[in-house]
Amino acid sequence: MSTSITLKELSKLLGVSISTISKALNDSHEISESTKQRIREMAELHNYQPNKLAVSLKSGKTRTIGVIIPSIQNYFFAQVLFGIEKVIADSDYNIIVSITHESLEKETKAVTTFSNGLVDGIIVALAEETQLARESSHFDTALNLKKPVVMFDRVFKDFPCDKVQVNDYQVVFDAVQQLQARGRKHIILVSTIQNLSVGKSRAKGYADAVSKEVQLEGTPETIDKVLGDYMSKHSVDGIIALDEDASLTALSVTKKLKKSIPEEVAIIGYASEKMAMNLSPTLTTLNQHGGIIGEKTAKILLEKLKIGAKTLTNEAVETTLVSRETF
Amino acid sequence: MSTSITLKELSKLLGVSISTISKALNDSHEISESTKQRIREMAELHNYQPNKLAVSLKSGKTRTIGVIIPSIQNYFFAQVLFGIEKVIADSDYNIIVSITHESLEKETKAVTTFSNGLVDGIIVALAEETQLARESSHFDTALNLKKPVVMFDRVFKDFPCDKVQVNDYQVVFDAVQQLQARGRKHIILVSTIQNLSVGKSRAKGYADAVSKEVQLEGTPETIDKVLGDYMSKHSVDGIIALDEDASLTALSVTKKLKKSIPEEVAIIGYASEKMAMNLSPTLTTLNQHGGIIGEKTAKILLEKLKIGAKTLTNEAVETTLVSRETF
DNA sequence: TTGAAAGCGTTACCAC
């Protein structure tokens, strides 16, 4: 590795000690204006940049926060990341992000790498595998190393760290009730996120709101057939779709069966605003406000890093029903 | 900062020198099996993890590559990142990513931060501001610090680094010709990326293929009105839309004007597969194969890092026309 | 087979 010119080299060039250079560049009052001037000029000339690694190693502070998300293809995480960046950009911290692709192994590696010198704190949404395996020991490690952890959206309920969550249960419960209030009797649930904590919470909200529950589950690839089979044999007048793939499928299957939307079948789903607005008919969604979640999460971590508070917060961000054409 | 137990502490615990510990943990042949054993056990017990910062500082290698992209909301970059990750995951390198939000300042900061000790090499797609300002000096800095740079998609044509590009000009040129071959006479162009190099190349491909060019430009917010105004006053039977926003607008405006698609107006656009497939009618797109671009880019950098080749490559990845309902 | 010491690039304490 070649790095930019070092203090040592500048020191030789100027015939001044390393410590003087260091102090001058850090604008210490101990150094005279004239020497500061000389040193700055030479540093400028050679485009001196302090070596981040050395500074971090010495100070024990990296001024960097690590963000770990399961996927980047998912609009929700993209939004959250956007919110995080917005807040961090106004601070003197940097961000580095790692994507786990839902893998526990990758997540563990990321947490370990991050914890071991790279970052001062961690923001994370758990990978699917992690939630399935209920494996949280890698976060214990981070905590032991005094790296504050903030989890958002996909969290371990009992893990001792700050959390920013969505009221998934209540939101879906309410949505189903609204469907019922407008006369829907046969409301079914469609999901490809049954393994995620958020998927479970949402499904529970649904289950508690209906008298007879029908939960259709699958992968993004199979859910199409599952739903098609069911709808061609049973009457359905309302669909709650828990994720973007399920929502898209709900729409396409219903259209394929020539059911009118929302007259015969009403649909409430999850999708990015852009997607929802450009579908035909436009999709009524449960908007999670990823940007706000990101901002809150980042603010909490920043606060913790600055004042080192010990109390754990557990914030909730409201989800709102955005009415469009499907309900 | 608190890090995990250090060699020094292990050394005290075991009554062995630091260097012995280091060697043992690195499985050096200099150390006897028995001591290795003892040391490993103790390290295990205390969950020793080498401090990344210290290792990097010492070795001059970070085993990390930095990825700098303009946006994460853009499906194309998400795909590319996916491809990069796929390749890097199979190596012993790590990835850190920084998002510039199209800002030159952020890009400069990212390149500088990355170059100064954090990474061994950089993958980048230029920010819009960077391309507008034609500012490349921050990459000179990176190169001076011996950090190989690979640019993809949005590149500086003349900058001396490896590049992975798309044959933007040719693809749009061909697409227009296909439209013409099927009798379209009034083909217009819609774009919100006129400031980007790729936007310019694509527009040139269009311009060179038609006899009378009509280029409609705007922002994602204004393009709707621009196109609506034009189409209500002029006859149009084919639209080339250069980005997702333009494509969505092309579709919605055409539908709003009650023109049949593709009979009266054919549309070829750019959009994610998921978006294109779920639109009504489904959108015929120019697919850039972001995943493949990402893989190629990552492989080139890895190669450079490993064997330190000096020749510069300039690879092209094919874009393909995916026929759907709009043409 | 083991250990001491130098050095990676900084910062900070303490002399002068």
Added chain:
DNA sequence: GTGGTAACGCTTTCAA
């Protein structure tokens, strides 16, 4: 006002 030295945690050369 300036400079020497130690220290952050690690690897590596050289001696023992």
